[in-house]
Amino acid sequence: MTGAAGPARRSGVSRWWWRHQRTLTPLLLLAPACLMFATFVIWPIEQSLWLALYDWDGVGLKTWVGLGNFAELFADPVFFTALGNNLCWLLVYLAAPLLGLLLALFLNQNVRGIRTARALFLMPFVISQVVVGLIFAWFLNADFGLLNPLLAKLGLGPFAPLENERLAIFAVIAAGLWPQTAYCMVLYLTGLTGIRAELIDSARLEGAREGMVLWHVVLPQLRPVTFIAAMVCVVSALRSFDLVMIMTAGGPYNSTNVLAYYMYEQTFLSLRYGYAAAIAAVLFALMGSCVAFFLGRMLSRESA
Amino acid sequence: MFPAPIARAPRMTRIAYRAALFAALAIWLLPLFGVALTSVRSIDDLNRGNLWGWPSEFRLVENYAAVFADSRMAQFILNSVLITVPAVLGAVTLACMAGFALAKYRFRGNLALFVVFIAGNLVPFQVLMIPVRNLTIATGLYDTRWALILFHAAFQTGFCTLFMRNFIKQLPDDMLDAARNEGLSEFQIFRHVVLPLVRPAIAAIAALTFTFVWNDYFWSLVLVQSDDVRPLTAGLQSLRGMWLASWQLISAGSIVAAIPPVLIFFFMQQHFIAGLTAGAQTD
Numbered sequence: 001m002t003g004a005a006g007p008a009r010r011s012g013v014s015r016w017w018w019r020h021q022r023t024l025t026p027l028l029l030l031a032p033a034c035l036m037f038a039t040f041v042i043w044p045i046e047q048s049l050w051l052a053l054y055d056w057d058g059v060g061l062k063t064w065v066g067l068g069n070f071a072e073l074f075a076d077p078v079f080f081t082a083l084g085n086n087l088c089w090l091l092v093y094l095a096a097p098l099l100g101l102l103l104a105l106f107l108n109q110n111v112r113g114i115r116t117a118r119a120l121f122l123m124p125f126v127i128s129q130v131v132v133g134l135i136f137a138w139f140l141n142a143d144f145g146l147l148n149p150l151l152a153k154l155g156l157g158p159f160a161p162l163e164n165e166r167l168a169i170f171a172v173i174a175a176g177l178w179p180q181t182a183y184c185m186v187l188y189l190t191g192l193t194g195i196r197a198e199l200i201d202s203a204r205l206e207g208a209r210e211g212m213v214l215w216h217v218v219l220p221q222l223r224p225v226t227f228i229a230a231m232v233c234v235v236s237a238l239r240s241f242d243l244v245m246i247m248t249a250g251g252p253y254n255s256t257n258v259l260a261y262y263m264y265e266q267t268f269l270s271l272r273y274g275y276a277a278a279i280a281a282v283l284f285a286l287m288g289s290c291v292a293f294f295l296g297r298m299l300s301r302e303s304a
Numbered sequence: 305m306f307p308a309p310i311a312r313a314p315r316m317t318r319i320a321y322r323a324a325l326f327a328a329l330a331i332w333l334l335p336l337f338g339v340a341l342t343s344v345r346s347i348d349d350l351n352r353g354n355l356w357g358w359p360s361e362f363r364l365v366e367n368y369a370a371v372f373a374d375s376r377m378a379q380f381i382l383n384s385v386l387i388t389v390p391a392v393l394g395a396v397t398l399a400c401m402a403g404f405a406l407a408k409y410r411f412r413g414n415l416a417l418f419v420v421f422i423a424g425n426l427v428p429f430q431v432l433m434i435p436v437r438n439l440t441i442a443t444g445l446y447d448t449r450w451a452l453i454l455f456h457a458a459f460q461t462g463f464c465t466l467f468m469r470n471f472i473k474q475l476p477d478d479m480l481d482a483a484r485n486e487g488l489s490e491f492q493i494f495r496h497v498v499l500p501l502v503r504p505a506i507a508a509i510a511a512l513t514f515t516f517v518w519n520d521y522f523w524s525l526v527l528v529q530s531d532d533v534r535p536l537t538a539g540l541q542s543l544r545g546m547w548l549a550s551w552q553l554i555s556a557g558s559i560v561a562a563i564p565p566v567l568i569f570f571f572m573q574q575h576f577i578a579g580l581t582a583g584a585q586t587d
Contacts, residue, residue, distance in 0.1 A: 018489070021489055021490050021491070022490055023411075025405075025489070025490035025491050025494070026404075026405035026408075026409035026411065026490070027405070027411075029401040029402060029404060029405040029494065030401070030402050030405045030406070030417070032398050032401065032402075033398040033399065033401060033402035033461050033465060034402070034417070036394075036398060036454070036457065036458035036461055037420075037421065037424060037458055037461055037462060039439070039458065040432070040436060040439075040454065040455050040458035040459060041424040041427070041432060041458060041459060041462065042420070042424060043435070044431075044432040044434075044435035044436050044439070045424075045427065045431060045432065047434075047435035048431050048432065048433075048434060048435055051434060051435070105306070105307055106324075106325075106328070107325075108305070108306065108307065109307075109309065109310045109311075109321070110305075110309060110311060111310060111311065111318075111321070111322070111325075115573075117325055117329060119569070119570065119573055120329055120332075120333060121329065121332060122569075122577075123333065123336065123566065123569075124332075124336075126515060126562075126565050126566055126569045127519070127561075127562040127565060127566065128518070128519035128521065128537050128561060128562065128565070129519065129521060130519070130521045130537040130540055130541060130561070131540075131558045131561055131562050134540070134541075134544070134554060134558050135335045135336070135338075135339050135558065136335065138339075138551060138554070139335050139338065144350065144353075144355075144549065144551065146335075146338045146342075146355050146356070149353060149355050149356060150356060178335075183580070186577055186580055186581060187580075187581050189581075190577070190581035191581075192306065195306065197305060200305070200306050204308075210307060210308065213306065214306065214307075217306075218306050231426075235426050235428075238428045239428045239429065239430065241430060241521075241522055242521045242522065245521070245525075245541075246521075246541060259430075260428060260430040260522075263430060263433070264430070264433070264526075267433065267434060273434055276433075276434065277434055280430065280431040280433070280434070281431075283428050283430065283431055284427070284428070284431045287426065287427060287428055287431075291423065291426055
């Protein structure tokens with residue numbers, strides 16, 4: 001390109017370019033992003049689904065086993081524990097929008113220092129999940145954790161959820177709920193600044209109580225926010241890995257295993273790449289059905 | 305405004321609100337406060353079980369100096385910077401280009417491509433682990449910073465493109481047509497008309513992507529293994545094995561790891577939140 005000299009003085013390639021640049025420029029601008037995204041995201045998904053049909057140790061030859069990996073998966077108790085934990089994670093995470101909404105309603109005031117307060121409430125989301133996991137693992141540690149001395153002062157007994165097979169998963173999810181709630185809070189705070197004040201004022205003038213205003217005027221307007229918050233929670237529930245790795249490494253006795261972590265274990269500890277890919281395929285299908293559900297809800301609401 | 309502004313409430317209510325605000329904040333940040341306090345304690349305090357009381361002595365300098373002296377923390381920080389900065393630059397550049405093309409040109413498959421970027425962004429990224437790892441091994445990038453830079457740049461492009469596309473779509477078409485009539489080429493329009501106008505959007509995705517990439521743990525575990533290239537998150541976890549019960553060092557290390565994203569967040573708060581809540585605007 002030789003600048004805006006005008007097409008008249010150009011010749012050959014340059015004239016051809018000038019004539020077609022309006023169609024070619026967008027394609028050239030798109031090409032690098034598409035290439036990168038295809039190489040590192042789209043193609044690997046396809047490869048991963050394909051690999052689920054093979055038996056492979058990561059170095060030798062791949063052996064075709066068809067749906068064999070899936071047959072084995074559906075007889076594997078650890079797989080079902082992991083799947084159950086992912087679903088449990090998903091359900092508990094749906095509390096994050098509710099808690100986030102309550103926090104946002106609490107913080108939606110114009111007092112001095114409120115901006116700083118909001119920023120501090122968002123802090124758990126800003127720091128790494130590794131740090132969150134380290135903090136909670138230590139907080140809940142039975143022997144030198146921070147929680148038990150605090151409970152002892154209140155006269156409450158020792159509490160070691162991470163060593164308890166039934167409670168451990170909830171302790172891990174609770175750690176995740178901390179940043180997740182912060183995220184939902186900031187979504188709702190943004191949503192609350194945009195709702196229409198005149199509707200609230202007229203409802204109040206008609207004598208509606210605050211609870212009624214919230215339910216009938218505010219929440220309907222916040223619906224798109226709730227939608228996004230729920231979707232974000234589902235996506236991060238299915239991605240859960242860091243906290244499990246840091247806090248429990250799947251233990252005790254696999255009771256806190258989740259699909260992503262089980263897949264990681266099967267790849268690097270058992271060297272069963274094909275089996276791991278089958279777990280990945282289940283994870284992918286789970287995400288697919290959630291996205292389909294959300295898109296369906298979104299489309300049906302738009303057409304309704 | 306909902307709920308009703310507290311500023312118009314009686315004085316006692318206002319005071320009660322302030323008190324409640326402080327109490328809620330104190331409980332919310334209690335774990336962080338505990339870690340910060342521990343990071344300046346001596347090991348004697350920890351052994352004696354003095355976890356919440358006043359530290360018997362303040363060892364701020366000693367503990368943080370020990371973190372850097374006993375471990376390769378400085379190297380991990382450098383690695384995190386050398387990975388995060390190029391990855392953010394890459395993702396933002398790709399996303400500006402692609403976002404402009406998707407926002408302002410009609411061509412077949414435009415919407416389909418946009419949907420692919422959104423959907424790819426929602427995938428539980430662990431699904432990509434085995435093929436991406438094998439790809440980096442096959443190309444000799446495994447255990448180099450490039451493996452992480454390229455992957456993060458590519459993966460974050462999904463979200464960044466979505467954001468840039470929606471932002472650029474709001475720019476009036478008339479303005480671009482006026483530039484065309486002045487004889488500007490499409491690329492010049494992108495470079496000299498569009499880019500200067502989308503600076504706030506660039507700041508938003510840059511701040512957000514920085515945090516995401518800096519805080520990544522999974523890929524740091526999967527795509528690199530030596531201390532020479534390992535970023536801070538994976539490095540911190542590996543130090544836990546070395547420091548065992550020296551929680552004052554682990555705490556100090558955690559604080560060090562948390563500082564860069566927290567600084568970015570506080571200095572670019574508005575942009576950060578704008579990026580985070582894109583789509584949550586109700587008006």
